[in-house]
Amino acid sequence: MATIQKDRILQFRGENLHDRDGDKIGSIEEIYLDAETSEPAWALVNTGLFGTKRIFVPLREASEADGTLTVPFDKGTVKDAPQVDANGQLTKREEAELYRYYGIDYAGEADSGARLRRWESTTGT
Numbered sequence: 001m002a003t004i005q006k007d008r009i010l011q012f013r014g015e016n017l018h019d020r021d022g023d024k025i026g027s028i029e030e031i032y033l034d035a036e037t038s039e040p041a042w043a044l045v046n047t048g049l050f051g052t053k054r055i056f057v058p059l060r061e062a063s064e065a066d067g068t069l070t071v072p073f074d075k076g077t078v079k080d081a082p083q084v085d086a087n088g089q090l091t092k093r094e095e096a097e098l099y100r101y102y103g104i105d106y107a108g109e110a111d112s113g114a115r116l117r118r119w120e121s122t123t124g125t
Contacts, residue, residue: 004062004063004064004069006038006039006040008064009031009040009059009062009069010031010040012028012031012043012069013028013029013030013031014027014028014029015027015028015069016028016068016069017043017045017057017069017070017071018068018069018070018071019070019071019073019074019075019078020070020071020072020073020074021074021075022068022070023074023075024075025045025047025057025071025075025078025079026045026046026047026048026053026055027045027046028043028044028045028046028069029044029045029046029054029086030043030044030086031043031044031059032044032056032090035089040059041058041059041060042056042057042058042059042090042095042098043056043057043059043062043069043071044056044086045057045078047078047079053079054086055078055079055081055083056081056084056086056090056098057071057073057078057081058071058098058099058102058104059071060104073102077102081098081101081102082097082098082101084097084098
């Protein structure tokens with residue numbers, strides 16, 4: 001994800017996330033940061049007919065073109081991702097499960113401690 005600056009990726013909250021084919025996956029509700037590095041790691045995306053399903057999508061290989069954020073997965077893969085409660089944090093176990101599902105190597109320890117936290121602005125935006 002080194003190609004997109006942290007400040008820029010945080011601006012995508014409320015915007016649409018697109019799959020590798022350019023299809024809309026859903027609206028980005030929140031960006032989750034790695035608790036150790038404070039770098040954006042996951043997008044919580046509202047999908048479904050009325051945006052009622054919330055799915056975590058890794059941002060590791062996300063790219064931006066023409067103001068559109070795109071991830072290297074197809075829409076079906078994202079929509080079938082394991083359901084994880086979006087309660088402000090992801091545990092290492094939850095993160096490991098999601099990385100396994102998306103076929104991404106995971107270097108964290110799979111214990112129950114929080115590894116990711118929801119981004120919260122100190123300026124209220």
